[in-house]
Amino acid sequence: MTLPIPPQSSADLWILRQPPLGSCTGVLDLTELDAAEQSRAGTCRREAGRLLYSSAHVGLRRLLSAYLDTDPRSLRMGREPCPCCDEPHGRPVLESPDAPVHFSLSHSNGMALIGVSTVPIGVDVEKVPTAETARVCTPALHPDEQEELAGESAGVVEFGQLWTRKEAYLKGLGTGLGRPLAADYLGGDPARRPDSWEVIDVPCGPQHVAAVALHDTVRARVRVHWLAMECLYKDDPVPLDPQRSFLAELAA
Numbered sequence: 241m242t243l244p245i246p247p248q249s250s251a252d253l254w255i256l257r258q259p260p261l262g263s264c265t266g267v268l269d270l271t272e273l274d275a276a277e278q279s280r281a282g283t284c285r286r287e288a289g290r291l292l293y294s295s296a297h298v299g300l301r302r303l304l305s306a307y308l309d310t311d312p313r314s315l316r317m318g319r320e321p322c323p324c325c326d327e328p329h330g331r332p333v334l335e336s337p338d339a340p341v342h343f344s345l346s347h348s349n350g351m352a353l354i355g356v357s358t359v360p361i362g363v364d365v366e367k368v369p370t371a372e373t374a375r376v377c378t379p380a381l382h383p384d385e386q387e388e389l390a391g392e393s394a395g396v397v398e399f400g401q402l403w404t405r406k407e408a409y410l411k412g413l414g415t416g417l418g419r420p421l422a423a424d425y426l427g428g429d430p431a432r433r434p435d436s437w438e439v440i441d442v443p444c445g446p447q448h449v450a451a452v453a454l455h456d457t458v459r460a461r462v463r464v465h466w467l468a469m470e471c472l473y474k475d476d477p478v479p480l481d482p483q484r485s486f487l488a489e490l491a492a
Contacts, residue, residue: 241479243306245340249457251357254467255365255444255487256299258292258350266473268294272301272312288350296352298472300345303354304334306480307341323415330414331360344411344452351448354467359457362412364404365442365450374399380421381406388427397449402426404451405439412437412453430492438492454492462490 246252270278277297284290301312308315320330332343344355349367369377374396378389381402389399405426410416425432426439433439438460442450454460465485470478 241306241481242309243303243480243482245307246357246463248358249454249459250461250463251355251361251452251454252482253363253442253452253462253464254299254303254354254356254485255450255464256295256347256352256354256467256469257445258288258295258352259469261287261291264291264469266470266475266477268298268472269474270294270298272298274317292347292350292352295469295472296345296347296354299352299467300343300354302472302477302480303356303467304341304343307356308339320414322418323413324418329416331362331411344408346407346411346450348448351444352467353442353444353450355452357454360412360414360455362408362410362453363442363450364407364411365444365448366400366404366407367448368446369396369400369403371396377403382422382425382427384425384432385427400449401441401451402428404449405433405441405453408451408453409434409437409439412455440490440492442490443488457492460492464488464490 281290281294284293305312316335318335319328320333322330342357342361344361344363346353346364348365351365353363353365355361355363410419424434436456437453438457439453440462444450464487471480
């Protein structure tokens, strides 16, 4: 099934929740991954991590192939130069000069998030952090973000949500954590966030936090879908159906 490319100033997000080990009723088609992806999957020591990495990347390829009406194996992916150092580890891209979509992928502790748009995009999903993680990482944030997190109502969920906004934005820029965490404000006031970017919190259940960042959009709208594991199987996969899998629409 082909998927319509998202309209301008919008994005499609797909959430994949990893099922418990041993409960999958089918087999992933790992031949859809390129050699680098297969090698990376093979380095995951734990079965759960290997399954999450493999399913996230098969899912990304299946989705992009549906948007572009092509075979998943034909997709060639690369990296733009990093804006910080000009090395080839910036934002991931399709190695096609006329590719009409941008994409971003994140996965963490049993959940993956895939974003597709016609503009540069970054997504991030994280497991709700521990209080110790929040304590150690908060001093590296923007001073105004630190002040917000010092409030009585702030806790680990608020820290985690802010962190995903920041990571989504930095992935959208293509710098990742090569850019200082204190350089940009991604706190609770949208009006103070970086110009030319819309950053939206993405609800994804009680154990995770997530966000998406879109470049050069006005009043961005984001459609959120479930990506069922059954859509990724090698034999008799369930067709991708954006209407049946639709979860919510979010606005900046």
